[in-house]
Amino acid sequence: MKKKKSFFERFSNWATVATGSSAAFIIAAATVVVWAVSGPLFHYSETWQLVINTGTTIVTFLMVFLIQKSQNKDSKAIHLKLNELLASHEGTSNRMVNIEDLTEAELDHLYKFYIRLSELAEKDADLTRTHSIDAAAENQKRKSGQRPNPSKTS
Secondary structure, three states, X not given: OOOOOOHHHHHHHHHHHHHOOHHHHHHHHHHHHHXXXXXXXXXXXXXXXXXXXXXXXXXXXXXXXXXXXXXXXXXXXXXXXXXXXXXXXXXXXXXXXXHHHOOHHHHHHHHHHXXXXXXXXXXXXXXXXXXXXXXXXXXXXXXXXXXXXXXXXX
């Protein structure tokens, strides 16, 4: 299952680890100190200022893409792990798998539902009672006189 990583994948993984290290911070701090100390030597010229401005701009520009790639990969891995937990646990709602693909409005609607579910759970004297979308739907069917659907599982 393990596929060979592309050059960019290997490089971005290496760069993410390297730039997040203590050594990278020390090198960056030392660069700023050397630049600041060299100010009098260059009479605080515009070129002297341009060197640090250009350098930091280039590094920042490249780091934005590197950080975004790293966050995208981490986010995907976390979503997959959460999907596995949802899919493997008997009492959870499978409707939550790949929820990140919903629109902002759909997520807001679900968020409001969970706020209400949280309020109901706070009123419940039994702290071990499970509350989920599916349980709430089955409870609503029972309350309205409809028969719950035993073939429908989460």
